[in-house]
Amino acid sequence: MRRATSLQRRLGFGLTLGVTLLWLLATAVTALVVEHTLNKTLDSVLEETAQRLLSLAVVEIFNREDTDLLQQVAALHPHEEYITYLVRGKDDVPLLVSHDIDLSVFPETPQMGLRSTATHRIYGISAVSNTFFIEVAEPLASRRQAKWQTLGMLLLPLVVLIPLSLIGIWWFVRHSLRGVLEYRNMLEARGAGDLSQVRGKNLPAEIVPIGDAVNQLLERLRRTLEAERSFTANSAHELRTPLAATLAQVQRLRREVPDGPVQDRAARIEVSLRELSRLSEKLMQLAKAESGGLLAETPQDILPIISHIVDDFQRAAETPLVLTLPNEARVMSSIDPDALAILLRNLIENALKHGQENQPVEIIVSGDGMLRVINAGVVVPREALHRLTDRFQRGKSRAGGSGLGLAIAQAIAVGAGATLTLASPAPGRIDGFEASFLLAH
Numbered sequence: 001m002r003r004a005t006s007l008q009r010r011l012g013f014g015l016t017l018g019v020t021l022l023w024l025l026a027t028a029v030t031a032l033v034v035e036h037t038l039n040k041t042l043d044s045v046l047e048e049t050a051q052r053l054l055s056l057a058v059v060e061i062f063n064r065e066d067t068d069l070l071q072q073v074a075a076l077h078p079h080e081e082y083i084t085y086l087v088r089g090k091d092d093v094p095l096l097v098s099h100d101i102d103l104s105v106f107p108e109t110p111q112m113g114l115r116s117t118a119t120h121r122i123y124g125i126s127a128v129s130n131t132f133f134i135e136v137a138e139p140l141a142s143r144r145q146a147k148w149q150t151l152g153m154l155l156l157p158l159v160v161l162i163p164l165s166l167i168g169i170w171w172f173v174r175h176s177l178r179g180v181l182e183y184r185n186m187l188e189a190r191g192a193g194d195l196s197q198v199r200g201k202n203l204p205a206e207i208v209p210i211g212d213a214v215n216q217l218l219e220r221l222r223r224t225l226e227a228e229r230s231f232t233a234n235s236a237h238e239l240r241t242p243l244a245a246t247l248a249q250v251q252r253l254r255r256e257v258p259d260g261p262v263q264d265r266a267a268r269i270e271v272s273l274r275e276l277s278r279l280s281e282k283l284m285q286l287a288k289a290e291s292g293g294l295l296a297e298t299p300q301d302i303l304p305i306i307s308h309i310v311d312d313f314q315r316a317a318e319t320p321l322v323l324t325l326p327n328e329a330r331v332m333s334s335i336d337p338d339a340l341a342i343l344l345r346n347l348i349e350n351a352l353k354h355g356q357e358n359q360p361v362e363i364i365v366s367g368d369g370m371l372r373v374i375n376a377g378v379v380v381p382r383e384a385l386h387r388l389t390d391r392f393q394r395g396k397s398r399a400g401g402s403g404l405g406l407a408i409a410q411a412i413a414v415g416a417g418a419t420l421t422l423a424s425p426a427p428g429r430i431d432g433f434e435a436s437f438l439l440a441h
């Protein structure tokens with residue numbers, strides 16, 4: 001399955017990228033507008049300067065004694081010249097130049113109007129019926145510098161804007177999704193068997209219908225499961241009386257008929273009826289195990305219950321049972337005593353039934369509330385092990401059974417918020433089987 005992407009991450013990166021792109025677009029447009037306006041203003045200054053200078057230059061040249069002599073205007077005080085100019089007369093003879101002029105900037109013959117060379121912006125104009133020409137040159141470097149500086153100043157805020165927008169959006173989305181996160185935590189925190197309604201607070205309007213749908217689904221699931229459980233429990237209960245009555249009849253029949261084929265047939269019917277009655281008992285246990293409410297309100301000492309059950313089995317079974325109790329006088333657990341009894345009975349019954357004959361079955365309770373039932377016997381393959389807790393799932397054991405015992409034990413473990421662990425071979429041994437369960441709470 002594809003890994004889901006976090007909404008917070010997606011919005012954070014998406015919105016930051018969007019803001020950055022918009023900013024870059026705005027920067028580009030602003031830079032173009034600034035460049036255009038700057039060029040227009042500086043060009044008009046250049047034209048104005050040229051016209052002013054030409055009229056002054058013409059008067060100056062006319063007032064000279066030798067009008068064809070080149071004169072370089074001296075600087076009033078030393079400075080780097082920004083705008084340079086060249087005044088030429090007829091036949092392109094230079095008549096007046098600014099003090100810091102570089103003649104290679106200007107063309108050989110004067111040209112009119114505005115134009116740009118690789119390094120300069122030049123404006124040319126003539127006067128007195130095209131007998132005097134002036135060309136004014138301004139270096140382009142300063143215009144370019146102004147353009148890049150503007151661009152730099154506009155891009156500078158991005159350095160702050162990107163991390164700020166990421167942090168801001170992250171925080172804002174997290175804040176807005178608070179209700180959804182709480183809802184997720186509530187769903188995660190509940191156990192598998194908890195089908196009660198989830199009450200999500202502060203959910204965004206878009207998620208509320210999902211919350212309602214989840215609640216409806218949980219309600220339907222709960223009703224279906226309840227119906228299934230009560231059907232199982234009721235049918236098993238209803239079967240009890242007719243089964244007991246039929247069994248009594250068959251036993252009477254067996255006492256009345258002499259040995260022979262009828263006696264054998266009656267014996268087989270009795271065995272089948274006993275199996276049926278065991279199955280209905282197990283079905284009732286399963287219904288109880290799955291019905292929930294397996295935790296009592298106040299914890300109680302479980303050692304007497306365990307000792308009592310082991311004693312019960314000890315009296316009936318031929319195989320020895322070895323019970324090891326912890327040093328602690330009491331082990332407290334909030335598991336429902338009936339549920340604990342059903343669980344332990346099933347585990348001991350399995351150990352006696354499926355374990356190696358005449359090898360002792362160990363029941364060990366440790367001080368931390370760990371209950372272990374261990375028996376000797378053939379190793380159950382690992383792949384078969386985790387399927388044994390499914391309903392009606394049986395192993396390779398030769399002993400009879402319906403395959404419900406471990407399903408019941410598992411349902412009780414889940415209902416009590418614990419885990420049933422099966423191991424084969426039993427830990428610390430080379431064979432056998434161990435079922436363990438942590439009881440204390």
Ligand SMILES: Nc1ncnc2c1ncn2[C@@H]1O[C@H](COP(=O)(O)OP(=O)(O)OP(=O)(O)O)[C@@H](O)[C@H]1O
Pocket residue numbers: 282350351352353354355375377380388389393394395396397400401402403404405406407432433
């Ligand atoms: N203590 C054990 N030692 C070895 N095998 C076991 C042990 N407990 C369970 N098994 C295996 O797991 C299978 C499932 O056990 P489970 O208790 O669910 O059913 P069952 O004992 O066969 O029937 P039921 O308990 O309904 O009478 C058994 O058939 C058996 O193969």
Ligand SMILES: [Mg+2]
Pocket residue numbers: 346349350401404405406
């Ligand atoms: Mg069993």
